[in-house]
Amino acid sequence: MLNVKVGHTLLTWDVFAHPENIETGIRDIAELGFAGTETGGALYDWWEQNRPGQLKQILQKAGIPMVTLFHSGEWTDPKARPDLLERARRWSAAVKELGGEMLMLVPGRRREAPPYGLDDFKQMAETMNQAGEVAKQAGINATMHPHWGTAAETRLEIEVLLSSLDPALVGFAPDTGQIAKGGADPFPIVERWAEIVRYVHMKDLSPEWEEMRKAGVPLRSPEGYAEMGQGVIDFRHLLPILDRVNYTGWLMAELDESKRGGKASATLAKQYIESTLGLRLQS
Numbered sequence: 349m350l351n352v353k354v355g356h357t358l359l360t361w362d363v364f365a366h367p368e369n370i371e372t373g374i375r376d377i378a379e380l381g382f383a384g385t386e387t388g389g390a391l392y393d394w395w396e397q398n399r400p401g402q403l404k405q406i407l408q409k410a411g412i413p414m415v416t417l418f419h420s421g422e423w424t425d426p427k428a429r430p431d432l433l434e435r436a437r438r439w440s441a442a443v444k445e446l447g448g449e450m451l452m453l454v455p456g457r458r459r460e461a462p463p464y465g466l467d468d469f470k471q472m473a474e475t476m477n478q479a480g481e482v483a484k485q486a487g488i489n490a491t492m493h494p495h496w497g498t499a500a501e502t503r504l505e506i507e508v509l510l511s512s513l514d515p516a517l518v519g520f521a522p523d524t525g526q527i528a529k530g531g532a533d534p535f536p537i538v539e540r541w542a543e544i545v546r547y548v549h550m551k552d553l554s555p556e557w558e559e560m561r562k563a564g565v566p567l568r569s570p571e572g573y574a575e576m577g578q579g580v581i582d583f584r585h586l587l588p589i590l591d592r593v594n595y596t597g598w599l600m601a602e603l604d605e606s607k608r609g610g611k612a613s614a615t616l617a618k619q620y621i622e623s624t625l626g627l628r629l630q631s
Contacts, residue, residue: 350587350590350591350595350627351596352590352595352596352597352598352599352627353383353384353597353598353599354382354383354598354599354600354601354621354627354629355377355382355383355384355385355386355412355415355598355599355600355601356377356380356382356385356600356601356602356614356617357385357386357387357549357600357601357602358370358373358374358377358385358386358387358391359387359570359602359603359604359605360373360602360603360604360605360606360610360613360614361373361376361606361610362605362606362610363387363391364388364391367391367394367395367398369610370387370391370395370403370406371406372610373385373610374406374407374410374412375406375410376610376611376614377410377412377614378410378411378412380611380614380615380618380629381618381629381630382412382601382614382618382629382630383412383629383630384412384413384414384415384448384598384600385412385413385414385415386414386415386416386417386418386452386600387414387417387418388417388418388419388420389417389418389419389435389438389439389442392414392417392439392442396442403446404445404446407446407447413446413447413448413449414442414443414446414447414448415443415448415449415450415547415598415600416443416448416449416450416451416452416491416547417439417442417443417448417451417452418452418453418454418493419432419435419436419439419451419452419453419454419479420453420454420455420456420495420498421435421454421456422456422457423453423455423456423471423472423475423476423499424456424464424468424469424471424472424499425456425471426471426475428475429475429478432475432479433475433478433479433482436451436478436479436482436483436490437482437486439451440482440483440485440486440488441486443486443488444486444487444488448488449488449489449598450483450488450489450490450491450521450546450547450598451479451483451488451489451490451491452490452491452492452493452521452547453476453479453480453490453491453492453493453518454493454495454498455472455492455494455495455498455499455500455509456472456498456499457497457498457499458497458498458499458501459499464499464505466508468499469499469505469508469509469512470512472499472509472512473509473512473513473514476490476492476513476518477513477514477517477518479518480513480514480517480518481517483517484517489519489546490517490518490519491518491519491520491521491546491547492509492510492513492518492519492520492521493521493522493523493547493549494506494509494522494523494526494527494530495523495526496526496529496530501526501530502530502531502532503527503530503531503532503537506527506530506532506537507537507540507541510541510544515543515544519544519545519546519547520541520544520545520546521545521546521547521548521549522534522537522538522541522545522548522549523548523549523551523602524538524548524549524550524551524552524553524581524583524586525549525551525552525553525573525579525581525602526549526551528553528580528581529553529557529572529573534581535585535586535589538586538589538590539589542589542590542592542593542595543593545590545593545595545597546597547597547598547600548586548590548597548598548599548600549600549602550576550583550586550599550600550601550602550617550621551573551576551581551601551602551603551604552573552574552575552576552577552578552579552580552581552583552603553572553573553574553579553580553581554572554573554574554578554579554580555574555579555580556572557572557573557580560572570604570605571605573603573604573605574603575603575606575608575613575616575617575620576601576603576616576617576620576621577616577617577619577620577624578616583620583624583625584624584625587625599627601614601617601618601621603617
């Protein structure tokens with residue numbers, strides 16, 4: 349059986365609008381038996397500014413680590429590099445302090461006209477590689493996380509960026525739902541780059557997404573997803589791909605926006621993970 353750690357991210361608890369919900373999310377995630385969690389670097393900053401030191405205490409009480417903080421920005425802009433690397437230093441140190449393993453790098457906003465060219469991808473890769481070196485110095489890893497609505501949305505964009513990164517400094521953190529929303533089958537991409545996969549978001553795509561898109565539903569990030577097992581992605585295809593490369597990292601269940609409430613959505617993910625994927629959680 350695949351020897352992995354299974355966690356659940358905190359977005360499902362509406363933490364962007366209500367950062368204070370992170371406390372409830374951590375408690376629910378731990379109670380359900382997930383082994384770790386994730387949030388954004390900016391949300392970590394909110395906690396340190398408003399409730400300094402408390403996030404670490406909450407995690408310790410729950411008995412789970414903050415496995416990663418995600419770090420998004422305009423990686424294609426040379427002028428943004430100093431700030432991006434300063435945040436990488438601060439958040440890498442935070443990940444280490446919170447018991448985590450990873451700094452997750454998310455490409456910046458998509459530009460349609462003119463589209464990003466090869467020089468832009470080279471610039472993005474250079475700065476991400478530097479952030480990966482910063483993370484390495486802090487004793488953690490770094491990964492690139494493709495995302496709908498960013499410079500790495502389509503399969504071509506994802507693969508161009510991965511080809512430009514130094515795998516010794518920045519691994520791959522695929523998100524099944526984001527890749528599917530960008531128009532590609534996620535599993536061939538994961539399979540091609542399996543040797544450098546360091547972290548995986550298991551996100552399902554709503555069966556209603558295509559109709560929503562055709563109807564003009566705004567293409568904001570949380571729209572069009574579903575709890576694991578409630579959408580169109582069959583995650584049973586994922587496990588053999590990872591097993592072939594002896595993957596022992598994290599699988600993170602994720603739903604960007606819950607209509608049922610965070611714990612109810614995470615419970616559905618747990619049921620699917622255990623009953624369909626055959627992976628046992630801690631509880």
